Amino acid sequence: MIFFRFPFSETIYTTGDTSASDAVSFLSFDQSEKLDFKRNINAISISEFLNHEVFNDELKMELLEFKEETSEEYQKKLLNVMDFIKDNQLSKLVISRRKLVEFNGSKLSLSQTFLNLCEAYKNAFVYFFIKDGKCWLGAFSELLGKFDKRTSEFETISLAGTIPVDEKWTDKEIEEQKPVTDFISNTLKNYASEVHKSDTYDHISGNIKHLRTDFKAKITEEDLEKIIAELHPTPAVCGIPKEMCRNAIENFEPHPRNFYAGYIKVETEENVQYFVNLRCAEFFKNAALIYVGGGITAESSPEKEWRETELKSEAILKNLSFK
Numbered sequence: 001m002i003f004f005r006f007p008f009s010e011t012i013y014t015t016g017d018t019s020a021s022d023a024v025s026f027l028s029f030d031q032s033e034k035l036d037f038k039r040n041i042n043a044i045s046i047s048e049f050l051n052h053e054v055f056n057d058e059l060k061m062e063l064l065e066f067k068e069e070t071s072e073e074y075q076k077k078l079l080n081v082m083d084f085i086k087d088n089q090l091s092k093l094v095i096s097r098r099k100l101v102e103f104n105g106s107k108l109s110l111s112q113t114f115l116n117l118c119e120a121y122k123n124a125f126v127y128f129f130i131k132d133g134k135c136w137l138g139a140f141s142e143l144l145g146k147f148d149k150r151t152s153e154f155e156t157i158s159l160a161g162t163i164p165v166d167e168k169w170t171d172k173e174i175e176e177q178k179p180v181t182d183f184i185s186n187t188l189k190n191y192a193s194e195v196h197k198s199d200t201y202d203h204i205s206g207n208i209k210h211l212r213t214d215f216k217a218k219i220t221e222e223d224l225e226k227i228i229a230e231l232h233p234t235p236a237v238c239g240i241p242k243e244m245c246r247n248a249i250e251n252f253e254p255h256p257r258n259f260y261a262g263y264i265k266v267e268t269e270e271n272v273q274y275f276v277n278l279r280c281a282e283f284f285k286n287a288a289l290i291y292v293g294g295g296i297t298a299e300s301s302p303e304k305e306w307r308e309t310e311l312k313s314e315a316i317l318k319n320l321s322f323k
């Protein structure tokens with residue numbers, strides 16, 4: 001079962017009963033796991049959607065014996081991460097954690113939570129799925145890629161740096177976003193003779209904002225999956241050089257990222273869209289785990305980085321609908 005809504009749209013989609021070339025797929029961060037919904041994509045009204053309201057008690061899996069990383073543990077680890085960054089002269093490395101939300105016997109409407117996310121994050125790709133005992137919800141707006149089958153135009157964005165909406169950018173965020181932009185620019189140049197790059201501007205996501213630069217290039221359809229494979233994981237969720245950062249993430253993070261920081265592919269007759277899976281959570285019968293991370297640089301302040309992950313977790317936290 002899957003429901004989703006595209007950025008700046010009111011329509012909720014689900015998948016039907018017949019096999020189709022339309023498809024929605026979820027790829028895990030390390031690409032070891034793929035969940036496919038290979039069915040015809042249909043629009044569904046809100047009343048139809050709420051006809052079968054889904055609650056946490058319908059989920060099969062319970063979260064048992066989960067130990068959350070404390071603020072002290074996380075900040076202490078970030079000091080080691082910063083030493084690693086300095087020793088290896090990395091421009092950034094993205095580290096994440098999981099925030100625990102226990103339901104303590106309260107009933108949570110997953111359907112209403114999805115609708116709340118749709119309302120709160122108009123510019124986001126919002127989804128809710130239950131499949132093979134797994135349940136995830138997410139709402140974020142980072143486009144890994146969009147390919148128009150008619151014009152062969154490919155779009156992507158460079159998104160990084162985070163501060164509260166009412167604060168001013170500092171060199172730390174500007175320096176953090178630059179390598180993401182350069183990485184995307186260099187990747188696209190291998191596939192297109194001309195790459196159009198926008199100015200960098202603010203991208204608001206709820207209570208926080210990011211720095212964003214847009215890219216457009218004409219590519220050939222055969223190169224699409226190659227480009228996506230090169231772009232993922234972008235420095236917005238991993239770091240540069242990719243392999244070293246991927247290994248460092250495995251060493252520094254005590255948990256698997258699962259679908260967090262992976263991507264979602266949605267293919268229709270007209271286009272193929274890929275969304276980075278951030279501001280998301282995994283739901284269990286008794287609790288949820290919110291996945292949040294941030295780009296760490298040599299100039300990071302562990303305390304601020306902790307605060308940033310707390311702010312990011314509010315995307316899900318503030319939209320949970322308890323009955």
Ligand SMILES: C=C(O[C@H]1C=CC=C(C(=O)O)[C@@H]1O)C(=O)O
Nearest residue numbers: 160161162236278292293294295
């Ligand atoms: C890794 C996350 O955010 C990425 C996307 C935008 C800004 C980011 C940052 O400022 O660190 C991260 O690169 C997350 O939300 O878990």
